[in-house]
Amino acid sequence: MSEHKSQEEMVKDAVEEAKAKVAEEQTEEVQTEENPETVTEEEAETASQEETGGEAKEPAKEGSKKFFGKKNKKDKKDEKIEELTDRLTRQMAEFDNFRKRSEKEKSQMYEIGAKDVIEKILPVVDNFERGLQGLTEEEKADPFVEGVDKIYKQLMTTLEGIGVKPIEAVGQEFDPDFHNAVMHVEDEAFGENTIAEEFQKGYTYRDSVVRHSMVKVAN
Structure with a gap:
């Protein structure tokens, strides 16, 4: 019985000694980290x-x-803050680029649609001009003709108000960006590369050409 107890005491002493050693090692590690x-x-x-x-x-x-x-290492919280700040900055820049791109595309789509409508209206304008140019002075005094002339002028004022303007042609130097040459003539009355006659009037919409002028170029 006494031998059994002495063995238990020895085991307890060994356990206590091991615990003390582990505690001492942990204390040394904490001091080293601090x-x-x-x-x-x-x-x-x-x-x-x-x-x-x-x-x-x-x-x-x-x-x-x-x-x-x-x-010294950065605190994990500081690293996370930097990461989130960088991500937020990138997303804001991407959103700003997307907004600008969307506005530009929206503006381009509007201009394309407007030019398409204007292009369909121009033949009506051509018919008004042909009809009014073929009238005599006596016919122009007719109330009906005067009414038609007022409608034509109102239409041109409306087109001008939205940015539609006729392209100058006769007497101007030929410019392929605005004029379409369908005939060529040698005439000393005109200078070199000068437009002598206009067959169909051209128009621009906000500085972009809707329809080129159809012209005859001299020299």
């Missing part, structure tokens, strides 16, 4: 001797302690 830059002179001297083949060197200076310590 003071990572602290290095004893003996350790510094030993490390220096190992690197230089056993020769003793002067004690390390204060600044050299950092070489043996752990590097």
Whole structure:
């Protein structure tokens, strides 16, 4: 019975000793983490001797302690904040680019639709002009003709108000960006590369050509 008890006591003593040893090691680890830059002179001297083949060197200076310590790391919260800030900045830039691109596409679609409508109205304008140009002075005095002339002028005023303008042609220098040459003539009355006659009037809408002028070019 006494032998059995003595064995139990021995086991208990061994357990207590192991616990004490683990506690001591944990305490040393905590102290090392709290003071990572602290290095004893003996350790510094030993490390220096190992690197230089056993020769003793002067004690390390204060600044050299950092070489043996752990590097300061960023806090995880700061890293997360930087990551989220960078992500937010990128998303805001992408959204701004998307907004500008959408506005540009919207404006282009509007102009394409407007030009398409104007192009369909221009033949009506051509017919008004042909009909009014073929009238005599006596016929122009007719109330019906006067009414038609007023409608034509109102239509042209409305088109001008939305940005539609006729292209100047006769007497101007030929410009392929605005004029379409369908005939060529040699005539000393006109200068070189000058438009002598206009067969069909051209128009622009907000500085872009809706229809080129159909012209005859001299010289």
